[in-house]
Amino acid sequence: MTDKKTHILVTGASRGIGKSILETLYGPSVSALGQSTTGQNGLIAANFADTGAAGGLWDSALEKLDGRIDVIVNNAGIFENNPIDSADADWLESWNATMQINLTAAAELCRLAVKHFQKRGAAGRIVNIASRAAYRGDSPEHWHYAASKGAMVAMTKTIARGYAAQEILAFAICPGFTMTGMAEEYLESRGGDKLLADIPLGRVAQPEEIAEMARWCAFDAPPSMTGAVLDANGASFVR
Template identity: 55%
Template sequence: MTNILLTGSTRGIGAAAHAALIAAGATVVGHGSRDGDGPDTVTIGADLAEPGAGDRLWDAALDRLGGRIDVLVNNAGVFEAAPLADAAAWETAWERSWRINLQAAADLSRRAVLHFQEHGSLDKKGRDASGVAGRIVNVSSRAAFRGDSPAHWHYAAAKAGMVAMTRSIARAYAADGIVAFVVAPGFTMTGMAEEFLASREGGKVIADIPLGRVASAAEVAETIRWLSLDAPASLTGAVLDVNGASYVR
């Protein structure tokens, strides 16, 4: 049984990923704005904008999972505008975005690396058949490569930082059996997206996607599931784009 900590698991891509991972037989501890347990759900509440929240979340998840986490999925994020003309609001938006979109993921990844090193140490008893001691899957964005709107510099910057961080982890800790991957979705059909796509601006979004539609949350979730459970170790450091060819590299 694979134990997984999945942040941002209560809606959108995170909820779809949670369902896909559970269906695949994994044991998942999720994260949201508040605690909540159900028949197939364990959710730990944490505000990732607070300093130290990532460490507290890791400790709580580790306790719920019996002292062993095999996969960390950093999916939690915010997409909030930073008004260019208002210096105070600008600074607040940057700080909040940075803490949630990057710092919390970094803090959790640090704990994951240390945990995986401990369990996949020199005797290698903590590694699976392919030699993997632990996996980190970071959900970034097309914005990391293409940029974003004039109101979302901070979002693109944080998501680009997540890519660089993941590649650094992949290069630094492959010898320890630790692998790390990035999922970079483009526009994805979630509850918030439906309203935007129904507006006059929605047509421009679709016209910019060669596939002719935005990605579904299930498509991104399947990518997360595969990286979490099945992707070969040699893929470590890779970025998988899920954007309908709206940005290719």
């Protein structure tokens, strides 16, 4: 990056990993904005379930950041049960909603970011928060979640390969269980002790740990690392 302020947009910043990322990025050399569905606490409101929300967020962020974004962190996502014995229409609706919020909105923002970087002729970075599920899979109720995160990793690698020569870098971070609202509910519903026994570290990750990885990718990761996928799962899944 340059010696001027780095302008950063973080999605899903109202709680958990996204909130920690936004807090980690604050500093005298950074102007960072966050998104949430409701827009409370100074965040930009954008409901990714709605058509056009990603583009609207991008335009709002550009306006607030004087027409320049240097880094985007795609963290927004949902994690909802979708049993295979649900009614056909309900199962498909849940599948499509997860894909829209977890993948399509992120893809729209990645596309806008790449075009923005290209138009400015400037370096830029994309940091996508995926999941261990991209490689290990998830529960039988979460086909859609695993598929969305696997696709996010593939998208990140494709962006990295396609635009590295233009100094547009892309990284993916794949957390395992992280102590957020979504993970706490899942752990409780599945018997927390049994799931924790599958994590050699003996505990789930803390949001601050993932936030530090995102900060490093946004600022310090060497360009030759573009396309890298960073795991943070307490050795519960090693590749």
